[in-house]
Amino acid sequence: MYLTSLRELAIGSRLKALSDYFYQAVDEVYRASGAGIESRWFPVMRFLRDVGPTTVTEVAVAIGQTHSAVSQLADRLVEAGMVVRQRDPGDGRRSVLALTDAGERALGALGPVWLALRRGMAESLGPRMLDLLDAIDGCEQALADKPLVASVLEQRASLAREAVQVVPWDAAYADHFRRLNQQWLERHFRVEDLDRTLFADPESLVIAPGGAIFFALYAGEVIGTCALLHEGAGVYELSKMGVDENFRGLGAGRKLLDAAIAAWRERKGVRLFLESNSRLGRALGMYERAGFVRQQAIRPGSHYERADVYMVFEGP
Template sequence: MFLHMQGELALGSRFKAVSESLYAVANATYRASGVEIDAHWFPLLRYLQVKGPATVTEVAAAIGQTHPAVSQLAAKLRKGGWITRRTDRADARRGMLELSADAEGTLDRLGPIWCAIRRGARAAALRGQGSLIDVLAGFEADIDSGRLAAEILAQRDRLLAAQVEVQPFRDEWAAHFLRINGEWLERYFALEAVDRAMLERPREHVLDPGGAILFALLDGEVIGTCALLRESPGVYELSKMAVETGYRGLGAGRKLLDAAIAEFRRRQGSTLFLESNARLKPALALYESAGFVHHPAPRPGSHYQRADVYMVYEPAATKTTAATAKAIGDRRARPPRQTSVR
C-alpha cells in the first residue's frame, strides 16, 4: 500500500484508518448481536453508564474530546432516545446528560460483547512483533483479512454460552473488589472512609478477621463481588455485593447471594444481616426473595451514612404481607439499575 511505503511519515493517517476500521468491526459485532448501537457513541454512553449524570464539559474532559463534538453527539443521542437532559439539582444553570431507561437496559447486557471486542483486539495487538511500524502492519493485516472480526465473534459466542460461577478470594482479583464496588458507590452515593479501607485492604479488613470474599466469574472474567464480614462470633454481615455494569441479567447477583448464604451456613453462623438503601429496589427484592426480613432502620451502631435499610436473614419467618410490602415500596424512590448491598 502507498501509505505503508511512507513509513513513519504516514503513522497518523494509518492510525486514523485503523481507528475507523475498528469502529466498523465493532459495529459489525453489534449488528450480529442484534444491538442497534454505533461504536462512535461508546465513550459518551459508557461514561454516563459508569459515572452517572454529567455535564458536557465533564464528559468532554474525561473522554478526551472537544466540547462541541460531545455536544453534537449528545444532541443526536437525545433525538434517538439514548440520553436525556435535565437541570442539575444543585445548580439550575447547569444541564446534566443522563442515560434514558431504555439505554440503561440495553447497555446492561453488553458486557459480554465488549469483553469479546477487548479480547480480540488484545490478541491482535499481542501478535505483533518488532517495531511500532511492524506491529501496526500486522494489526492492519488482521483487520483487512477479517481475522479480528472472526475472533471477536468467536469470543462473543464463547462468553454468551458460558455460565456464571462463584469462586473464593484470590489476591490477583483484589483490584476487581475495589473497581466494581468503587464504581457503583461513586455513581450513586459516595465512597465513605469505611468503604475505602475495606476495598483497598480486603485481607486486613475482611479476611483476617474471619470473613470471606466471593467473586462471580464469566469465562474467567470477574464480573461481580460479595463479602461476608465477621462482626462477632456467629454474627456476619453481607456486604459489598455488586455486579459490574454490562453484565446484568446473567444471574450473577443471585449466585453470589446464594453462595454467601451457603458460606454463612457452612460456618454455622447464628445471625446474618445487611444494610442497604431504599433506592435499591431490585437489590432489596432479591434479598427479600432469599429470606432477608426488614427490621427497624437504621441499624444501631451503623457505620454507613447511606444506610436506611436494615435486614436480617430469617428464611423460616413469615413473609411480609402484600399490603406491608406495597407500603414499603411506596416509600422508596426510583432506584438505579444496580444489584448491590451497599
C-alpha cells in the same frame, strides 16, 4: 482521556477522532499553501494520476473504501472540475474516472507541500510516526487474513456457553474487590472512610476475623464480588456486593448472595444482616427473594451514612 480507558471497545471512535484530526490539519496546511484540493480528495486523485482512468469499483478496492463513498467523492471532484467521468475506451459499456487538466495542475504543484507534510509529521510524531504506519500495515493485513466480525462472533458464540462461577477469596483478585465496589459507590453514592479502610486490607479485616470474600467469574473475567463480615458472637454482615453493570442478566449477584449465605451457615452463624439503600430497588428485590426481611428502622449504630435500609435474613 475517557476513551483511552475503554481500550479495544473504543478503537473505532479513537481512530475516527485521529483521522478527523489529520484531515483537518492537512486541510489547514493546504489552505495556507494555496492548494486547490482537500485532504479527502487526495487518495482518489493521486490514484487516478498514478494509474490512469479507472472505474469507481477499482478505485474503491485500491484505497480501501466503499463503492458508495468513492462514488460520492467522485461527484464532488467532478463538481470541483478535478475529475471527469468518461466512457472507457476499452469497454464502452462502463464509465471511468479520469483527472482533468485542472486536477493534474493541482497535484503537480503539491510536491513541496507533501514534502513539508512528511517532514512535519516526522518532527511532530517522531519515531511514533513509523510505529503508527507499521501498526496500520499490520492491522490491515491481519484483518484481511481474519475478518474482525467473524472473530468477534466466534468469541460471542463461545461466551454464550459460559456460566458464572463463584470462587472464594484469592489475593490475586484483591484489586477487583476494590474496583467493583468503588465503581458502584461512586456511581450512586460516595466512597466513605470505612469503605476505603476495608479496600486497603480486605485480607486482614475480612478474612482473618472469620469472614469471607467471594468473586464471580465469567469466562475468566472478574465481574462481581461480595463479602461476609464477622461481627462476632455468630453475627455476620453481608456487605460489599458489587456486580459490573455491563454484565447484568447473568445471575452473578444471586450466585454471590447464595455463596455468602452458604458460608454463613457453614460457620454456624446465628444472625445475618445487611445494610442498603432504598434507591437500590433491583438489589433489594434480590435480597427479599433470597430470604432477607426488611426491618422497620435502620440498624442501631449503622456503619454507613448511605444506609437507610436494614434487612435480616430469615430463611429459607
